[in-house]
Amino acid sequence: MNYKQHIVKKIKMEGFSFDEILSNIVSASEATHGDYSLPCFSFAKALKKSPIVIANEIKESFTLDKYIQRVEVIAGYVNFFLERKSFIESFLTEYNKNGAPFASLKANNKTICIDYSSINIAKPFHIGHLLTTAIGGSLYRIFSHLGYTVVGINHLGDYGTQFGKLISAYKRWGDKKQVEEGGITALTTLYVRFHDEAKNDKSLEDEARKYFLDIENGNKEAMELFNWFKELTMLEVEKVYKRLGVVFDSYDGEAFYNDKMQPVIDVLNEKNLLTVSEGAKVVDLEQFDMPPCLILKSDGASLYATRDLAAAMYRKNKYNFDKNLYVVAYQQNLHFKQVFQTLELMGYDWAPDCVHVPFGMVSLEGGLSMSTREGRVVYLSDVLQTAVDKTLTIIKEKNPTLGQEEKALIAEKVGVGAVVFMALSSSKIKDLVFSYDRALNFDGETAPYIQYTHTRCRSILAKSSGVATAETDKLTDDDSFAIIKMLSKFDDIVTTSAIKYEPSILAKYLIDICQLFNKYYSNHKILGDSSREALTSIVALALKKGLSLLLIDAPDRM
Numbered sequence: 001m002n003y004k005q006h007i008v009k010k011i012k013m014e015g016f017s018f019d020e021i022l023s024n025i026v027s028a029s030e031a032t033h034g035d036y037s038l039p040c041f042s043f044a045k046a047l048k049k050s051p052i053v054i055a056n057e058i059k060e061s062f063t064l065d066k067y068i069q070r071v072e073v074i075a076g077y078v079n080f081f082l083e084r085k086s087f088i089e090s091f092l093t094e095y096n097k098n099g100a101p102f103a104s105l106k107a108n109n110k111t112i113c114i115d116y117s118s119i120n121i122a123k124p125f126h127i128g129h130l131l132t133t134a135i136g137g138s139l140y141r142i143f144s145h146l147g148y149t150v151v152g153i154n155h156l157g158d159y160g161t162q163f164g165k166l167i168s169a170y171k172r173w174g175d176k177k178q179v180e181e182g183g184i185t186a187l188t189t190l191y192v193r194f195h196d197e198a199k200n201d202k203s204l205e206d207e208a209r210k211y212f213l214d215i216e217n218g219n220k221e222a223m224e225l226f227n228w229f230k231e232l233t234m235l236e237v238e239k240v241y242k243r244l245g246v247v248f249d250s251y252d253g254e255a256f257y258n259d260k261m262q263p264v265i266d267v268l269n270e271k272n273l274l275t276v277s278e279g280a281k282v283v284d285l286e287q288f289d290m291p292p293c294l295i296l297k298s299d300g301a302s303l304y305a306t307r308d309l310a311a312a313m314y315r316k317n318k319y320n321f322d323k324n325l326y327v328v329a330y331q332q333n334l335h336f337k338q339v340f341q342t343l344e345l346m347g348y349d350w351a352p353d354c355v356h357v358p359f360g361m362v363s364l365e366g367g368l369s370m371s372t373r374e375g376r377v378v379y380l381s382d383v384l385q386t387a388v389d390k391t392l393t394i395i396k397e398k399n400p401t402l403g404q405e406e407k408a409l410i411a412e413k414v415g416v417g418a419v420v421f422m423a424l425s426s427s428k429i430k431d432l433v434f435s436y437d438r439a440l441n442f443d444g445e446t447a448p449y450i451q452y453t454h455t456r457c458r459s460i461l462a463k464s465s466g467v468a469t470a471e472t473d474k475l476t477d478d479d480s481f482a483i484i485k486m487l488s489k490f491d492d493i494v495t496t497s498a499i500k501y502e503p504s505i506l507a508k509y510l511i512d513i514c515q516l517f518n519k520y521y522s523n524h525k526i527l528g529d530s531s532r533e534a535l536t537s538i539v540a541l542a543l544k545k546g547l548s549l550l551l552i553d554a555p556d557r558m
Ligand code: ARG
Pocket: 115, 118, 119, 120, 155, 156, 157, 308, 311, 326, 328
């Protein structure tokens, strides 16, 4: 039962569509204003009537039924009061029948590709990767929950002249054992040294170019080294993915498209889209107010955009996606606009299904600015570990009686959760200054706060003696009803987070549930009241489920 839609169906107002009215209905902020409210201000101009007149007309023509008990007008607002008993009854029936509104939806035959994290081989996995990894990973879970077939793609940056440089540096100054043990850090050191020495020795660049050509031609030694660098990178990165609980179905990266470039060039030629500019081949995009999209360098080598064109075509062919997302920082806005426009010019009717999901930059509060070349990096694994260490100290203080092992497990869930939640909880386009203190504030709008509220529910339930069963009549008071109304929005909120590619909407909602529940907890005795206990168990489930869609675990104690 969707109450909002039910109300809109019954509203009689000429000149506005169902969806227009629906989008104006809001949940009332105070109980005295009913449960749902329709502000009439935006209709006034078109209807040439005052909002108050419109609101009264809607009220007069509205027939009450077993779901809507009362309608009132205050200023230009129409306030709708639900019939509480029927609302609670339908909520509990659905919940008991199929776990709604928290249960995963059944498969819907739609496929969504999500390109996220997409790291560069032999480069540090740093705090700048936090947002793409967390947002992409969360969208992966959210869309799966909604019944989509999701394909998580890590479009590895494993192609480019830098790998020639790395081979050159390794052969000159590298040491097998050192690199084996040092991993990406050792490779970064070699890379930095290459740039230092190349300032004085021009022959180094030529040597690097030669090694890069070797990779392109599949030379055995070059490929072995390159694959080894790749393995070392993946080994480190996978550890972080595991901690974050993110998964990928494909690691087809830039190198994978090396031999899939010809079809791109062929279509571009067929459609007469390639022009020559300073020896390079480009797609002119002037009529769209964009610089040209670079396709082939003067030496015939492909570019980042060429590989993305090939990748998009490959994904359409292989997965037949309904949507193809790229969770990539806003610095690449232009790149994706160019690539999508080019796909459109190539005549692909699926070009509009490709969507860039941009997000802001991350920095560490009080931290250094980063530069890979100069070796100034904040590693994501270090950020996670620091958060976990700090959490352990807090937990030891708050709950000294927990066993050593359990403390460590909880610290891992809470510390990592805190970092992820901070990444997911503000609107993704804003730049984020990461702060441990804010992330780990148990009373702030944080993962630990939600996790703590969840454990509060669990501890009440652990103490309860009987089987908690909810009786409709016992939950009609303002406070219980407010919680049920809030819980009933769960699937709506998850759907909106998906449509807007914005996990922060879900994050904010979980905070709202917690605030409401914690007030409830301090104002009412829950333990011993079977209906309130039952309500508490539903709150616990909503929090656990919601957190899991944000990649966060909810321990039972902390
Ligand atoms: N590896 C790229 C970078 O670090 C991001 C790749 C994003 N995905 C894509 N299909 N272009 O900037």
